[in-house]
Amino acid sequence: MVIIGILATFVSLSIGNRSVEDRLQAESKRLQQLVLFAAEQAQVQGVEIGLRSTTDGFEFMRMDNNGLWQSIDEGTLRPREIAPPFYLELTVEGQKIKPVAVDRQKERQQREDDKKKDEDDGKLELDSKPKNRPQPQVFLLSSGDATAFSLDLKLKNFPAYYRLDCDVLSRCKLERQQVRS
Numbered sequence: 001m002v003i004i005g006i007l008a009t010f011v012s013l014s015i016g017n018r019s020v021e022d023r024l025q026a027e028s029k030r031l032q033q034l035v036l037f038a039a040e041q042a043q044v045q046g047v048e049i050g051l052r053s054t055t056d057g058f059e060f061m062r063m064d065n066n067g068l069w070q071s072i073d074e075g076t077l078r079p080r081e082i083a084p085p086f087y088l089e090l091t092v093e094g095q096k097i098k099p100v101a102v103d104r105q106k107e108r109q110q111r112e113d114d115k116k117k118d119e120d121d122g123k124l125e126l127d128s129k130p131k132n133r134p135q136p137q138v139f140l141l142s143s144g145d146a147t148a149f150s151l152d153l154k155l156k157n158f159p160a161y162y163r164l165d166c167d168v169l170s171r172c173k174l175e176r177q178q179v180r181s
Contacts, residue, residue, distance in 0.1 A: 020155065025176075027086060028153045028162035031058075032174045035151075038077055039140040039170035049077075050136020053090040053099040053151075057081040061136045069134050071107060079104075082153070089152040090137060097137050107134055138166075146170040152177070 035051070038060050042049040050061040050069055059079035061069045072078060079102075082088055090097040110133075138147045148168050154161040159179050166172040 042140045049140045051138040091150040
């Protein structure tokens with residue numbers, strides 16, 4: 001009976017990890033497809049698109065007519081949450097980039113204020129403090145160029161993760177990685 005109990009425990013642990021592995025892989029593939037779609041949209045529409053890692057996931061941004069970056073709030077490129085216990089790590093040029101804490105209400109209000117100023121006097125005076133403006137951490141340009149970056153989707157205390165490596169030509173490769181001890 002003890003042996004059967006031990007075997008049943010190992011089987012259930014194996015099945016439990018498999019479902020986590022499947023979720024990790026599925027979420028990674030979704031992330032890859034969204035990045036590729038955003039890069040394609042930048043080229044097709046002739047617009048600049050950015051990506052930023054947030055404390056709760058990631059979001060795509062588009063440069064508006066005034067040269068300001070705005071979050072894309074709807075459609076396929078809307079902000080996405082990464083549900084705990086999963087998390088993202090963004091690396092650009094060998095440097096880990098800290099996720100941004102986003103205040104969506106404040107950014108929405110800022111956009112509305114900018115729009116009013118633009119309509120009132122025909123020109124928009126930009127805030128002298130660029131830190132008050134949302135900025136992407138990765139650029140996907142209309143020319144087809146991009147920021148080279150890596151985006152790791154991880155699970156705390158899990159032995160593997162998925163890395164999305166994208167080069168300066170927006171070519172992205174998704175690979176499973178092992179956590180090094």
